[in-house]
Amino acid sequence: MKISIARGELLDALSTVSRGLSSRTTLPILSGIHVSTHGEDALFQATDLEVSVKTSCKARVEDAGQTVLPGKLLTDIVRSLPEAAITIASDVSGTANITCGQSSFTMKTLPPDDYPKFPEVTPNERVSLPTEEFSHVVHQVSRSVSRDETRPILTGILVVVEDGTLRMVATDSYRLCIKEAAVSGVSGGIELVVPGKAMEDVAKLVGSAEAVSIGVSENQVVFTFGNTTFISRRIEGTFPNYRQLLPKELVTRAVVDRTEFLEAVKRVSLMAQHNSPIRIRVNAGNHTLTLSAASQDIGEASEDIQVTPEGEDIEIAFSHAYLLDGVAVAEGDTIALETTSPLKPGVIKSADKDDFTYLLMPVRIG
Incomplete structure (x- = not known):
C-alpha cells in the first residue's frame, strides 16, 4: 500500500480514530490503527471492542492495500511533521515507511488480517441533531455523569426521544441534570443509556459537521457525522427513576x-x-x-x-x-x-x- 495525504487532514483523521484505541497490552493488535484504501479515499479505523471509530479522507492512492500501524506512535509522528504531504508506504515484509519532506521514519506493522472487522450495525431508529446543539446538550449533562465504575449504569447518559423531544439525563446520585431539545423525523420512541465517555468523545469530534445522527440497535448506538462513524455499546440495566426525584x-x-x-x-x-x-x-x-x-x-x-x-x-x-x-x-x-x-x-x-x-x-x- 502507498498513499499520500495532506498532513492536516491525516492528523484530523488519526486524532478522530484514536478515541477508539485500546490500552490493553493483552491484545497488541488493538493498539494499532487499521489503514486501508477505498477508491480515492484512505480509510482509518480503531477499536477497543467497546468503541469502534471509522473515518476517511481524500488521498493520492498510488498502490491500494491495507496495513495496521502503531496508533499512538503514528499520531505522534504526524503531529511532529511540518505542514506538507505525508506518504505512507507499507510492504508485505511487515514494515512501513512514513516520509514527509526530508523526514523519514520506518516502523513495524501489525498483520491486518488479525484486526477485528468493523461492526455492521443496522439501526432500528435514528434521530438527528444539529452539531452545535448536540455538543451543547452533552456539555451540560456530562458533568453529572458518575465516574464510579462500581455502578456502571450511572456512568452513562440516559437518552430518551418521545413526542418530538430529545431528553438527556445524567446523575451521580449527588446531583441530577436534565436537558431537552426539539427533534423531528422520529417515528417511534427511543430510550437507551449511552456511556458518558462515548458521548463526550463524539461531542469533541463533531467539528465542522452539520449534524450528528444517532442510530439505535439492540445493544449498540451508532453516531454518524461528516465522514466519521462512531459505534459504542449500550449500557445494560435500568436507569434510576429521575422523575420521582424532582x-x-x-x-x-x-x-x-x-x-x-x-x-x-x-x-x-x-x-x-x-x-x-x-x-x-x-x-x-x-x-x-x-x-x-x-x-x-x-x-x-x-x-x-x-x-x-x-x-x-x-x-x-x-x-x-x-x-x-x-x-x-x-x-x-x-x-x-x-x-x-x-x-x-x-x-x-x-x-x-x-x-x-x-x-x-x-x-x-x-
Whole structure:
C-alpha cells in the first residue's frame, strides 16, 4: 500500500480514530490503527471492542492495500511533521515507511488480517441533531455523569426521544441534570443509556459537521457525522427513576442574575475548603440571597446578591463544587433557585424556560 495525504487532514483523521484505541497490552493488535484504501479515499479505523471509530479522507492512492500501524506512535509522528504531504508506504515484509519532506521514519506493522472487522450495525431508529446543539446538550449533562465504575449504569447518559423531544439525563446520585431539545423525523420512541465517555468523545469530534445522527440497535448506538462513524455499546440495566426525584412542591424560589451568581459562588468557594459546603440564605423580605462558607483554621467569606424572591425565607447548604457546576452549565441571563426544605434537593433552572433542570442534594447544616 502507498498513499499520500495532506498532513492536516491525516492528523484530523488519526486524532478522530484514536478515541477508539485500546490500552490493553493483552491484545497488541488493538493498539494499532487499521489503514486501508477505498477508491480515492484512505480509510482509518480503531477499536477497543467497546468503541469502534471509522473515518476517511481524500488521498493520492498510488498502490491500494491495507496495513495496521502503531496508533499512538503514528499520531505522534504526524503531529511532529511540518505542514506538507505525508506518504505512507507499507510492504508485505511487515514494515512501513512514513516520509514527509526530508523526514523519514520506518516502523513495524501489525498483520491486518488479525484486526477485528468493523461492526455492521443496522439501526432500528435514528434521530438527528444539529452539531452545535448536540455538543451543547452533552456539555451540560456530562458533568453529572458518575465516574464510579462500581455502578456502571450511572456512568452513562440516559437518552430518551418521545413526542418530538430529545431528553438527556445524567446523575451521580449527588446531583441530577436534565436537558431537552426539539427533534423531528422520529417515528417511534427511543430510550437507551449511552456511556458518558462515548458521548463526550463524539461531542469533541463533531467539528465542522452539520449534524450528528444517532442510530439505535439492540445493544449498540451508532453516531454518524461528516465522514466519521462512531459505534459504542449500550449500557445494560435500568436507569434510576429521575422523575420521582424532582420536587412536587415549592416553598422558596429566588430568581438571580446568572453571571453575578456564578462569580459570587466562585469567590465564596475560595473559603469552602476540605469539602466545606456553601450556605445559601434567602431573605424574602430584603430581596437578598446570602452566600457564605467557612473552613476551620482558614477563615470565612460571605456575599449578598439581590434576587427576586417568592415564598418563605430558607437556609440550605450545598457542595460548592456541585453548585458551581450547576450554575456554570445553566442557560439564560437569569436562573431560578428553587427549594422546599433544608433537607430536600434544591433545583437550578432557567428562569424563563423549562428545558433545563439541575437538581442537587443538600448538605446537612451542623
